[in-house]
Amino acid sequence: xxxxxxxxxxxxxxxxxxxxxxxxxxxxxxxxxxxxxxxxxxxxxxxxxxxxxxxxxxxxxxxxxxxxxxxxxxxxxxxxxxxxxxxxxxxxxxxxxxxxxxxxxxxxxxxxxxxxxxxxxxxxxxxxxxxxxxxxxxxxxxxxxxxxxxxxxxxxxxxxxxxxxxxxxxxxxxxxxxxxxxxxxxxxxxxxxxxxxxxxxxxxxxxxxxxxxxxxxxxxxxxxxxxxxxxxxxxxxxxxxxxxxxxxxxxxxxxxxxxxxxxxxxxxxxxxxxxxxxxxxxxxxxxxxxxxxxxxxxxxxxxxxxxxxxxxxxxxxxxxxxxxxxxxxxxxxxxxxxxxxxxxxxxxxxxxxxxxxxxxxxxxxxxxxxxxxxxxxxxxxxxxxxxxxxxxxxxxxxxxxxxxxxxxxxxxxxxxxxxxxxxxxxxxxxxxxxxxxxxxxxxxxxxxxxxxxxxxxxxxxxxxxxxxxxxxxxxxxxxxxxxxxxxxxxxxxxxxxxxxxxxxxxxxxxxxxxxxxxxxxxxxxxxxxxxxxxxxxxxxxxxxxxxxxxxxxxxxxxxxxxxxxxxxxxxxxxxxxxxxxxxxxxxxxxxxxxxxxxxxxxxxxxxxxxxxxxxxxxxxxxxxxxxxxxxxxxxxxxxxxxxxxxxxxxxxxxxx
RNA sequence: GCUGCCGUAGCUCAGUGGUAGAGCACUCCCUUGGUAAGGGAGAGGUCGAAAGUUCAAUCCUUUCCGGCAGCACCA
Numbered sequence: 001x002x003x004x005x006x007x008x009x010x011x012x013x014x015x016x017x018x019x020x021x022x023x024x025x026x027x028x029x030x031x032x033x034x035x036x037x038x039x040x041x042x043x044x045x046x047x048x049x050x051x052x053x054x055x056x057x058x059x060x061x062x063x064x065x066x067x068x069x070x071x072x073x074x075x076x077x078x079x080x081x082x083x084x085x086x087x088x089x090x091x092x093x094x095x096x097x098x099x100x101x102x103x104x105x106x107x108x109x110x111x112x113x114x115x116x117x118x119x120x121x122x123x124x125x126x127x128x129x130x131x132x133x134x135x136x137x138x139x140x141x142x143x144x145x146x147x148x149x150x151x152x153x154x155x156x157x158x159x160x161x162x163x164x165x166x167x168x169x170x171x172x173x174x175x176x177x178x179x180x181x182x183x184x185x186x187x188x189x190x191x192x193x194x195x196x197x198x199x200x201x202x203x204x205x206x207x208x209x210x211x212x213x214x215x216x217x218x219x220x221x222x223x224x225x226x227x228x229x230x231x232x233x234x235x236x237x238x239x240x241x242x243x244x245x246x247x248x249x250x251x252x253x254x255x256x257x258x259x260x261x262x263x264x265x266x267x268x269x270x271x272x273x274x275x276x277x278x279x280x281x282x283x284x285x286x287x288x289x290x291x292x293x294x295x296x297x298x299x300x301x302x303x304x305x306x307x308x309x310x311x312x313x314x315x316x317x318x319x320x321x322x323x324x325x326x327x328x329x330x331x332x333x334x335x336x337x338x339x340x341x342x343x344x345x346x347x348x349x350x351x352x353x354x355x356x357x358x359x360x361x362x363x364x365x366x367x368x369x370x371x372x373x374x375x376x377x378x379x380x381x382x383x384x385x386x387x388x389x390x391x392x393x394x395x396x397x398x399x400x401x402x403x404x405x406x407x408x409x410x411x412x413x414x415x416x417x418x419x420x421x422x423x424x425x426x427x428x429x430x431x432x433x434x435x436x437x438x439x440x441x442x443x444x445x446x447x448x449x450x451x452x453x454x455x456x457x458x459x460x461x462x463x464x465x466x467x468x469x470x471x472x473x474x475x476x477x478x479x480x481x482x483x484x485x486x487x488x489x490x491x492x493x494x495x496x497x498x499x500x501x502x503x504x505x506x507x508x509x510x511x512x513x514x515x516x517x518x519x520x521x522x523x524x525x526x527x528x529x530x531x532x533x534x535x536x537x538x539x540x541x542x543x544x545x546x547x548x549x550x551x552x553x554x555x556x557x558x559x560x561x562x563x564x565x566x567x568x569x570x571x572x573x574x575x576x577x578x579x580x581x582x583x584x585x586x587x588x589x590x591x592x593x594x595x596x597x598x599x600x601x602x603x604x605x606x607x608x609x610x611x612x613x614x615x616x617x618x619x620x621x622x623x624x625x626x627x628x629x630x631x632x633x634x635x636x637x638x639x640x641x642x643x644x645x646x647x648x649x650x651x652x653x654x655x656x
Numbered sequence: 657g658c659u660g661c662c663g664u665a666g667c668u669c670a671g672u673g674g675u676a677g678a679g680c681a682c683u684c685c686c687u688u689g690g691u692a693a694g695g696g697a698g699a700g701g702u703c704g705a706a707a708g709u710u711c712a713a714u715c716c717u718u719u720c721c722g723g724c725a726g727c728a729c730c731a
Contacts, residue, residue, distance in 0.1 A: 103726095111660060202726030203659025210728045214659045217726070249667075258704070258722045312731055336731085371657050371729055372722090380730075430731095472731060491730095560688040587688075595692035609690060621691060628691065 005056045017050040021187075024059055035059040036067055036186035044070070046136055046184045062191050063224050069097050070186045074134070075124070075196050075222040076102040078189055081177040082123035083112075083218070092179065093155040093206065093215055100232065101221030105204055107155060111216045117198045120218070124196070131190030132175035136183060138168045144180065155206065156180055195229040196222035239486055244538035245377040251543055251601055253551070254378070262375045262382030264531055269551035272580065274385075274534055276549050278363055280646055281387050281526065284412060288404075289361040289389055294341020296365065297332040305504055306340040307434070308333070311473055315368045338364040339498070339523055342390040343505045346519070351509035356519065357393035357401055363530070364388050378535030385530040392507070392519040402450045402478070402495055403457075405524050409480050409493040410462070412526050415647040416537065417546075421483035423463045426451050427470035434474055434500045443497045444476050451478070474500035477523075484540040492533060496523040543601045544623060548646040550580070550603045556618075557584040557593040559609030566613035570606060570633060577641050581606075598623060604640060 001013045004023065014023060020038040024031050024047070038047050039058040044066060051057070060067045076095035083106055084090055095104030106112070112120075139147075141160060148156040159180060160169060172181045174189050186192070199219040206212035223229040240246075248254050253270030256263070266274060285291065297319060303309040308316065317334040335341065342360045351358070367383045374380050393401050406424070413422065426447055429440045455464045471477055480493030498521040501507075508516040527533035537549070547553055554574065556567050564585050574581040584593050590607060597605055607619040607628070618636045620629045631639070645653070 113660075200725060201660070204727045205658075208728075210658065214727080216659080219726080256723090261722065308731085315729095315731070368731090373657065373659095373725095373727080374729060375723090432731095474731090557691090558688095559690050562688075589687095589689050589694065590691050591689085592693055593691080598692055605691080607691065611690085619691080626691075 002051060003054045004051065005054075007056075007058050014051070016052060019050050020045070020047040020057070020059070023051070023057065031059060034061045036062045036191045037070055037184055039066065044184050046134075047187050048136065049184075062186070062193065067186070068224060070184065071192055071196075071224060072097045072102040072222045074186050074189065074192050075220060076104050077134075077172065077174060077177075077179055077181070077185070078124050078127045078192060079104050079120065079198070079218060079220060080106075080179060081127055081174065082120050084177070086116075086119060086123055089152070091153050091155055094159070095179075101199065101219060103204075103217050103219045105206070105215040105217045107206075107213065107215050111203070112201050112218060114201060116201075121196075121198055125194065127174070128189050128192050128194070130175060131188050132173075133188040134185040135173045136185075137171045137173065139171050141169055144169045144171070148180070192222060193224065195224065195226045196220060197229060197233070235486070239539075242486070242539045242542040243377075244379075244535040247538050247543040247601075248378070250599065251551075253538070256377075261372070262370060262380075264378065264381060264383070270534075272551035273537075273545065273549050274530060276646075277527070277530060277534060277537075278385075278387075280415070280648060281363075281412075283646075283648055284408065285361050285389075289359040292342065292345055292360045292362050294335070294338055294345065294362060294364065297334050298340070300331040300333055302340060302344075303333045306343075306501060307474075307504060308336065308340070312336060315370070317367050317369055334367045335364070336366050336368045338362050338366065338386065338388045339390055339501055339521070340505070343501055343507055343521070346390075346392050347505060347507050351392075351519075353394065353509055353511045353517070356509060357391050357397050358519075359389055359391045361387075361389040378531045378538075381529070381531055384532065386525050387527045387530060389524050391522040391524065392502075392509075393522065394517070395520055398497065398520050398522070399446055399450050399453075401522055402447065402497075403453060405495050405522070406450075406454050406457075406478075409495075409524075409526050410458070413480075413482055413493075415651075417540065418482040418484075420461070421463075421489075422461075423465060423481040423489070424451065424454055425465050425467050425470075425479045425481065427467040427472075427477045427479060429476065430469050430471050430473060432473055433471070439499050440476070443499065447476050447478065447497065472496050472498075474498045480526075482536075484536060485542070486539075488539075490532075490536050492528040492536070493526045494524065494528065497521075498523055545601070545603070547603050547640065547644040550601075552582050552600075552602050553580045553644055554604040554606050554640060555582050555584050555593075555597045555602050556606045556608060557590065557597070559590050559607065561585070561587070562610055563608045563613055566616075567608050570608060570618060573633065574606075574637055574640070577637055579637065579640055579644060594621065606636065 002016050003011055003013050005011045021032060024035050035047055037060045038045055039060060040051065040055045044060070062071060076097070080092045080095055084092060087108060091107040093105040093107060095102060144160050145157050148160065163169060170181060170183055171178050172183060172185055197220060199221055202217050202219070203214045204217040206215055221229070221232060223232065248270065251269065252267050253273065254267055255265045257265065282291070300309060300318065316336050318331045319334055320329055320331050342362070345360060346358065363385055365383060365385050370380060370382050375382070391401050410422065413419070428444055433440070451464050455462055467479070475497040477494055477496035479491050481489050481491045483489050502518050502521050508518055511517040556570050558564055558567050567583060567585060571581050571583050584597065586593070594605060601623060603623050605621045607621065612618055616633050617630050618633055620631060620636055
């Protein structure tokens with residue numbers, strides 16, 4: 001006999017090997033009917049599994065959040081069956097559940113297209129309506145391979161070989177169709193319900209390796225209830241509305257064009273926001289960093305010294321004199337990183353231990369030849385500005401410097417409105433790397449300790465994790481990940497410890513004992529790429545920038561031409577106070593103007609007509625609100641000026 | 657880079673084997689209107705580039721360039 005503990009705390013004995021289904025039936029037939037799976041000691045299992053030992057048991061119905069994964073996984077199986085029944089000869093591979101749904105990868109000479117979706121969905125509905133039970137069998141390895149080989153499913157045969165020897169080979173049947181699968185599944189296909197949808201089709205490499213054949217992947221999603229599916233589809237539409245590429249065009253911030261793949265044409269308004277961010281960063285750095293500027297192009301030999309020519313050449317641009325007659329035809333590499341330049345600045349002249357830590361910051365523009373398929377608006381470009389810095393310090397100063405950087409990064413994110421759901425990840429030594437194991441051991445030990453301190457200092461508000469093998473080739477790194485308003489994660493900041501570059505360049509300082517010593521070098525970025533960070537901000541705010549960032553903070557719009565003189569006065573007064581304002585004195589109705597500036601996402605409209613001119617007031621309409629507030633001019637401007645103070649200055653003022 | 661899809665006016669998109677259209681934006685005119693589109697007229701395109709098929713190509717074919725989705729990549 002075994003003892004099962006139920007969620008209400010009740011404990012009952014059952015014969016060993018009883019199935020979850022029989023336990024449920026014993027309680028009530030209706031429970032058995034609505035249960036799709038069970039949870040044994042916290043792990044989801046097939047309801048038909050025999051229970052062999054004492055456990056806590058819980059029955060899941062399909063509305064339980066934990067069942068969502070099962071619904072999606074089952075839907076993936078049904079998708080595969082539907083595809084194979086519509087296109088016999090198509091090979092099935094894998095079909096896992098992912099964050100917002102599921103996918104299934106197929107091998108077929110003719111790829112699928114969106115036009116195939118209605119037919120596939122129809123077939124899926126048929127299979128679900130049949131409501132065949134999912135039944136599990138355990139097969140022998142050889143048997144499994146033989147069956148799949150006979151069916152021409154060579155990918156499945158490979159999968160069987162990849163299953164560790166001690167694990168059973170499980171086959172799930174759903175009527176006639178079956179699939180190799182780890183499980184668990186619900187009791188029958190009918191439990192999937194009708195709230196599913198195929199989303200898109202794309203290529204994907206077999207087992208994620210670009211040397212392998214390309215498969216066709218069909219993405220889908222499924223929910224317990226139709227309204228959940230509708231809400232999800234709606235959320236996707238919302239995400240599309242805040243796509244920074246669309247907003248960048250609509251708000252006239254920047255553009256791209258064919259002649260410059262992956263490089264940004266910044267328009268006046270976009271550049272204004274960009275410069276507001278840079279100005280903010282400069283203020284934050286003023287106390288501790290010295291800003292420098294290293295050359296854009298340097299002789300190839302320097303990149304050989306740094307190791308980039310060997311390690312990073314595929315991603316670099318190179319340039320030489322364009323003149324046919326030019327004598328000097330040597331190659332210059334356009335910098336993909338700022339670090340070598342900063343090492344050279346450090347190396348210029350003798351450095352004393354008294355100067356350390358020495359912190360060089362640069363808003364350096366780097367160019368990287370990114371794979372064409374990687375480029376994506378501002379998020380992934382070939383030319384971008386880093387808020388980069390390199391810190392040269394002693395071994396003893398290293399941990400303290402990392403913590404100092406941590407404080408700077410976290411407080412910066414907070415100022416931009418990213419305060420919760422921050423994660424710091426430590427990436428450790430990769431397979432391809434430079435430096436001795438001893439120095440990696442040491443660096444990782446220091447950074448592991450710092451990581452613990454980061455978590456502790458934040459009162460465990462900051463989550464931490466480890467990315468094994470994801471470090472840079474020259475050292476371990478911290479990656480700072482923030483979450484935007486619609487729940488997407490972005491890795492922005494990074495702190496990297498480097499014991500490679502100082503050595504390659506022979507950088508040293510004179511220590512207190514008069515001896516040469518090699519400094520430790522720390523690379524760090526906060527926003528990462530300013531372009532990308534701005535892209536994130538656009539999507540985070542859906543284009544509704546806070547006043548301190550908005551390129552045009554207010555538009556002064558007249559009702560009729562009678563207001564023109566006063567409007568000029570208002571604009572002059574606002575500009576005098578440092579506000580970025582524009583005039584709209586066009587011969588258009590106020591409705592038209594309101595609509596246009598609302599679409600352009602101008603935070604404030606100051607409407608002036610006869611009345612306002614006579615009373616020396618303005619009628620304020622804020623973006624996103626229909627309400628109008630009439631205030632005396634001075635008062636209105638003072639409020640806007642106050643609101644437009646950047647968060648660091650506002651914070652400093654409050655502290656004072 | 658790989659797979660698939662796409663490329664027509666500044667933007668969003670129709671369209672045809674016989675060298676092009678709409679709406680918005682733009683310019684001008686009328687209108688001076690109190691908080692999300694007043695009316696009229698005009699201007700604007702080597703139909704991504706090159707080669708091929710054809711009497712004839714924006715349309716069919718090939719290659720290249722660029723973009724989108726996903727994969728791989730993100731040092």
